[in-house]
Amino acid sequence: MKKWTILLLTAALLLQTACGDRPRISVADLTERTELELSQDLDAQKDYPAERPEIVTEPVKQQAEEGEEAPKKETAEPEQPSAEQNTPPAAEEASPTPAESQSETPPVQTELPSTETGKEETAQTGDTTRPQSQPDEVRAIWFSYFELETMLKGQSESAFTRNIGAAFDNVAALGLNTVIMQVRPYADAVYPSDYFPWSYLAAGEEGKDPGFDPLKIMVREAHNRGLSIEAWLNPYRVRSANYKNSLCDSNLVHTYLKSGDAVEYNGGIYFDPASKKAQKLIVDGVREIVANYNVDGIHFDDYFYPTTDESFDQDSYSAYKKQGGTLALADWRRQNVNDLVKAVYSAVHETKSGVRFGISPQGNLENNYNKQFIDVALWLSSPGYVDYICPQIYFGFENDTCPYAETVAQWNDLIQLSSVELTIGLAPFKIGTEDTWAGAGKNEWKDHSDLLSRMVCTAREASCYDGFVLFRYDSIFQPAAAVKSQIKTEIDNLKEVLQ
Numbered sequence: 001m002k003k004w005t006i007l008l009l010t011a012a013l014l015l016q017t018a019c020g021d022r023p024r025i026s027v028a029d030l031t032e033r034t035e036l037e038l039s040q041d042l043d044a045q046k047d048y049p050a051e052r053p054e055i056v057t058e059p060v061k062q063q064a065e066e067g068e069e070a071p072k073k074e075t076a077e078p079e080q081p082s083a084e085q086n087t088p089p090a091a092e093e094a095s096p097t098p099a100e101s102q103s104e105t106p107p108v109q110t111e112l113p114s115t116e117t118g119k120e121e122t123a124q125t126g127d128t129t130r131p132q133s134q135p136d137e138v139r140a141i142w143f144s145y146f147e148l149e150t151m152l153k154g155q156s157e158s159a160f161t162r163n164i165g166a167a168f169d170n171v172a173a174l175g176l177n178t179v180i181m182q183v184r185p186y187a188d189a190v191y192p193s194d195y196f197p198w199s200y201l202a203a204g205e206e207g208k209d210p211g212f213d214p215l216k217i218m219v220r221e222a223h224n225r226g227l228s229i230e231a232w233l234n235p236y237r238v239r240s241a242n243y244k245n246s247l248c249d250s251n252l253v254h255t256y257l258k259s260g261d262a263v264e265y266n267g268g269i270y271f272d273p274a275s276k277k278a279q280k281l282i283v284d285g286v287r288e289i290v291a292n293y294n295v296d297g298i299h300f301d302d303y304f305y306p307t308t309d310e311s312f313d314q315d316s317y318s319a320y321k322k323q324g325g326t327l328a329l330a331d332w333r334r335q336n337v338n339d340l341v342k343a344v345y346s347a348v349h350e351t352k353s354g355v356r357f358g359i360s361p362q363g364n365l366e367n368n369y370n371k372q373f374i375d376v377a378l379w380l381s382s383p384g385y386v387d388y389i390c391p392q393i394y395f396g397f398e399n400d401t402c403p404y405a406e407t408v409a410q411w412n413d414l415i416q417l418s419s420v421e422l423t424i425g426l427a428p429f430k431i432g433t434e435d436t437w438a439g440a441g442k443n444e445w446k447d448h449s450d451l452l453s454r455m456v457c458t459a460r461e462a463s464c465y466d467g468f469v470l471f472r473y474d475s476i477f478q479p480a481a482a483v484k485s486q487i488k489t490e491i492d493n494l495k496e497v498l499q
Helices: 002-019 145-151 157-174 214-224 253-259 276-292 310-322 329-351 365-371 404-414 436-441 451-459 473-477 481-498
Strands: 138-143 178-184 228-233 237-239 262-265 268-271 297-300 356-359 421-426 465-470
Touching: 138 228, 138 473, 145 157, 145 178, 145 473, 157 214, 157 473, 157 481, 178 214, 178 465, 214 228, 228 276, 253 262, 253 268, 253 276, 262 310, 268 276, 276 297, 276 329, 297 329, 310 329, 329 356, 365 404, 404 421, 404 451, 421 451, 451 465, 451 481, 473 481
Parallel strands: 138 178, 138 465, 178 228, 228 297, 297 356, 421 465
Antiparallel strands: 237 268, 262 268
8 A cells, every 4th residue: 555655646746847847735745644733823713814904004013823824813893994984986876865875985096196116116026927918817806794894784775785886896997807795704694594694794783684685786786797796605603702793592503502513612603514514504505695696606715623722623523433433633624624615516516507616725735734624635636626716825926934926836736627727815905014924025015016916927827727816805995095005006017917
């Protein structure tokens, strides 16, 4: 057996060498089992929320995972800037009532002042030839629940329609073609669901019906503008440590906690990934969206296991072992995630053809495998898991740990199926700020104004490349004053490679 393993690994390495000279990661390196690398502070929901990286006027040291990732800091009650700062430009419509009034600001393309710096910059790292524009590529942007908190929470149907329509107008004007909307952030829903209660984002209180269907409006308004729309879900997260909104009485999580199918851990609540009942609930919820709405895709982000702590699922693992299970804890956890991903993929494709399913994991491969227990190498080499992978490659070209170009190449090399495509998650939220955990490249996002355009051009060289996603809407269209000018230049440069 060992002989065959050595021969197979040798063949794989020879094949990699023959395919090019870019830095590559071997499957053996990726799946090195460190059983277990305990990290008591890994709770991704508490310390690493993808939805809300903060832009500040002065660089601050951000808490990060080992291996460097996008800063994720979530607060219980996010500070609410004024409507003038956050409300997207309103579409033309009959005069709204005072309660529905939204301030009108022009789209970012004309709102932000031009600067002289950055426009003439040439790439010092990465591609300098700027590969030709690819009109068929996915050009997407994430809308997190924080955008919806401003555009939707407490709004009337007509006001929300204006808000989201104006935001989609901005997206289309930038040259993008896809919106990824976070419609189920905390085991809740911004649409009427048989499985999950209304999100507080709808009417300001969990379980309260706003009197209209926001997802139906989002799908209609996106398609009216020629935009594809994907529904972004958080599968396991119910509450994070800093998210204090109470569960409404109708929330199924109450019974799941009593039955052990959900877990309270470190101040948060999570569906137990090992629970078949919880897996079925998540899959049924996905099937509900695909069956009832004309969405173009289902999208998961990087929230899987929230910790490496053995106590998180000790009862479930003990029960598994008593029933004769032989997998080590980390392998068992990865199998639980694999089971869910495979079931979601099947549900999507069985329910409606043409809808795709993709996942956006962390950009750091080791973090995914050993800290969140997701086996991306399996998903990208075996049919029936994903249609696309969208790693959050929130790193600059000069990042010490995960330099951008090499990281793109590593992800591209993991894809062994012609049916799986590579979409790159990019980090406009870092523009103009110090990237504290990037080592020698910590000032790269401050010193350059053409990073996004260079990143798109570099990614286009990857054989499995299908597009990019920008994180997130407010980072581009409602930036902090301190970075507004630099973002304008970055976006102007990005537009040039999208023409």
